[in-house]
Amino acid sequence: MTRLRIFLTALLLIFMPVNVSAASAxxxxxxxxxxxxxxxxxxxxxxTLTQKAVGVLVFPEVIKAGVGIGGEYGEGALRVGGKxxxxxxxxxxxxxxxxxxxxxSQVLLFMTPDALTQFRNSHGWEAGVDGSVALASxxxxxxxxxxxxxxxxxxxxxxxxxxxxxxxxxxxxxxRINR
Numbered sequence: 001m002t003r004l005r006i007f008l009t010a011l012l013l014i015f016m017p018v019n020v021s022a023a024s025a026x027x028x029x030x031x032x033x034x035x036x037x038x039x040x041x042x043x044x045x046x047x048t049l050t051q052k053a054v055g056v057l058v059f060p061e062v063i064k065a066g067v068g069i070g071g072e073y074g075e076g077a078l079r080v081g082g083k084x085x086x087x088x089x090x091x092x093x094x095x096x097x098x099x100x101x102x103x104x105s106q107v108l109l110f111m112t113p114d115a116l117t118q119f120r121n122s123h124g125w126e127a128g129v130d131g132s133v134a135l136a137s138x139x140x141x142x143x144x145x146x147x148x149x150x151x152x153x154x155x156x157x158x159x160x161x162x163x164x165x166x167x168x169x170x171x172x173x174x175x176r177i178n179r
Contacts (some may be wrong), residue, residue, distance in 0.1 A: 057109075
């Protein structure tokens with residue numbers, strides 16, 4: 001079984017296009033702008049909350065792939081007052097039944113100054129350990145439930161096919177990078 005996993009992982013890596021170079025600040029900025037526009041198209045509540053947030057962390061392309069053992073990685077920017085103040089990456093690993101690859105976007109909204117300060121002062125912030133993230137779920141008419149609106153950190157996960165639900169960012173480690 002182990003040899004089969006190694007073979008399938010190698011096969012996936014051979015046929016999966018991978019860009020091994022790190023994105024420049026300009027590339028990240030352009031993709032962050034596109035991701036925010038996609039969020040606003042899918043959710044007016046997302047746009048309203050983004051405007052109210054004290055900080056907005058956007059990972060426009062988080063690539064997740066796995067064959068038994070999986071991982072994900074993406075680079076993004078933290079905006080405060082509408083301006084980028086730092087760049088970050090997100091990474092996670094998982095074990096279990098999984099096969100395939102996907103690209104998704106993640107947006108974390110820091111709704112309180114304390115939540116943003118705690119995040120910015122950390123050296124490798126881990127969702128679910130260093131801070132709890134309430135994933136947005138839309139109710140009737142595209143509105144967010146009142147419990148979500150009261151949370152200090154609200155997360156959106158989406159792709160080009162619309163918002164995706166029942167996904168998790170728990171265990172994702174977010175680290176500041178230089179660009």
